[in-house]
Amino acid sequence: MTIERGTWHPWREARARNWLEIRFGDIGHTTLAGCINGRRIQLADDLTQAERRCTIAHELVHDERRVYPRDPVLQAREETAVHEIAARRLIELEDLVDVLRWARHATEVADELWVDVPTLLARVRALTDDERAWVDAQVEDRPC
DSSP: OOOOSSOOOHHHHHHHOTTOEEEEEOOOSSOOSEEEETTEEEEETTOOHHHHHHHHHHHHHHHHHOOOOSSHHHHHHHHHHHHHHHHHHHOOHHHHHHHHTTOOSHHHHHHHHTSOHHHHHHHHHTOOHHHHHHHHHHHHHSOO
């Protein structure tokens, strides 16, 4: 995995994983935006650019972890963990603070950070107590 200082580029990461095949199309009668099956990632063809970016990031984390529980409770936990990892990679704290200084709605914050709202919310929910305190202090100390 290649993460440099600054924004993580999931499409660059996907390209580096030459064993993966990425396809766009109908996923069937499901609400899923994407899924991974072995070496193939399937993305729904009706996603916005931000949704595609978040979905490919999510599926890349599944590719790394390779944990696919059958138990529904464990499945939900794994999905939450994967979503949080992808959100951390896509949204740096400094960038989040910069946007929170002036934006007041989740949709506006997500658009500015080039993510979808569920990924933004996953990032905020996954903040540690120290991170949350730092974000709060930064937003309060430096108005826009």
